[in-house]
Amino acid sequence: MPDPPGDKVLVTGALGQIGTDLVQALRERHGSDAVIASDIRESAGNSSVEGGPFVILDVLDTDGISSICQSEGVGTIYHLAALLSAVGERDPDLCRRINVGGTISVLEAAKECNLRVYSPSSIAVFGPDSPKHATQDSPLNPTTVYGETKVTGEALAREYLERFNVDTRGIRYPGLISYKAPAGGGTTDYAVEIFHAALNEGHYQCFVRPDTRLPMLYIDDAINATLSLMDSSEDDLGESRVGYNIPCLSFSAGELVDAISDRVQGFTCDFVPDVRQEYADSWPDSIDGSLAEEEWDWTPKYDLASLVDEMLRGISGR
Ligand code: NAD
Numbered sequence: 001m002p003d004p005p006g007d008k009v010l011v012t013g014a015l016g017q018i019g020t021d022l023v024q025a026l027r028e029r030h031g032s033d034a035v036i037a038s039d040i041r042e043s044a045g046n047s048s049v050e051g052g053p054f055v056i057l058d059v060l061d062t063d064g065i066s067s068i069c070q071s072e073g074v075g076t077i078y079h080l081a082a083l084l085s086a087v088g089e090r091d092p093d094l095c096r097r098i099n100v101g102g103t104i105s106v107l108e109a110a111k112e113c114n115l116r117v118y119s120p121s122s123i124a125v126f127g128p129d130s131p132k133h134a135t136q137d138s139p140l141n142p143t144t145v146y147g148e149t150k151v152t153g154e155a156l157a158r159e160y161l162e163r164f165n166v167d168t169r170g171i172r173y174p175g176l177i178s179y180k181a182p183a184g185g186g187t188t189d190y191a192v193e194i195f196h197a198a199l200n201e202g203h204y205q206c207f208v209r210p211d212t213r214l215p216m217l218y219i220d221d222a223i224n225a226t227l228s229l230m231d232s233s234e235d236d237l238g239e240s241r242v243g244y245n246i247p248c249l250s251f252s253a254g255e256l257v258d259a260i261s262d263r264v265q266g267f268t269c270d271f272v273p274d275v276r277q278e279y280a281d282s283w284p285d286s287i288d289g290s291l292a293e294e295e296w297d298w299t300p301k302y303d304l305a306s307l308v309d310e311m312l313r314g315i316s317g318r
Pocket residue numbers: 012013014015016017018019038039040041057058059060079080081082083084098102120121122123172173174175176177182183184185186188
């Protein structure tokens with residue numbers, strides 16, 4: 001294996017919901033110039049990402065990824081470029097091309113340049129045959145194309161680790177809740193949109209039923225878990241390192257509405273389920289993250305009340 005070209009960090013899909021917060025956190029740790037944000041679209045208006053180097057990069061372009069890593073001295077890629085469930089189910093071929101093809105491109109570049117790779121998975125790897133409280137080893141038979149691409153992503157990461165010794169790691173993120181960037185077209189987007197609607201319009205039309213319960217996490221906890229996994233010694237990580245369940249919250253859309261109503265006077269919500277209800281129903285209500293807790297000692301800080309407080313504070317700029 002050659003030495004990695006350097007110790008800088010490249011983030012793909014950096015303008016998305018997670019990238020916007022992750023790039024900022026990585027720049028606080030490593031310095032602005034050491035973190036190269038990239039996306040397929042222009043960065044205009046994304047102040048978190050604009051505080052340092054940014055390049056246009058299509059994640060399907062393996063040579064482009066290798067060339068940036070070599071010329072800029074990159075040692076680690078955080079691979080966030082993907083299509084999420086709602087957008088992905090509308091165009092399954094494109095979803096497969098970007099999610100699976102993009103992951104292969106990144107892993108090929110990592111093999112060539114000896115890079116470390118963080119590639120997130122999702123609770124969407126589970127399907128209707130998994131228990132409602134899904135464990136690390138519950139069956140992975142998703143009914144969404146998005147979920148299939150995430151199962152394949154974990155398999156690819158495992159293959160590159162075992163066959164080519166590429167240091168690959170990943171977390172099965174639950175629905176993530178943040179305010180710095182809009183949610184990117186997933187089923188759990190209602191849990192983000194609702195806060196903006198509550199403060200701006202006083203009303204939200206929710207696209208899942210009030211009893212829809214899903215695993216969720218506040219973004220600061222998700223970023224913290226990501227950095228904590230990447231900081232862990234390889235010796236501590238077992239076979240699940242490419243797709244850890246992590247400890248997280250579990251609440252229904254109705255409970256979220258109640259928590260917001262307690263804090264935003266006059267807020268109302270009605271429920272008009274659409275096709276995304278089907279995707280949500282195919283996923284677990286909660287997940288068991290005890291393996292992540294045991295292997296790399298991680299637990300979340302935010303509960304539903306503090307998450308709601310932070311979201312309302314962040315959006316209203318208090
Ligand atoms: P997002 O949709 O907000 O952002 C994805 C970014 O990828 C976008 O900025 C988009 O422009 C970019 N992109 C799309 N096609 C590209 C291409 N060909 N080349 C380069 N960039 C491209 O997604 P996110 O919420 O930030 O999610 C990041 C990762 O985390 C994804 O793998 C997603 O599956 C996973 N994840 C997210 C959540 C969540 O709740 N946000 C939950 C589970 C897993």
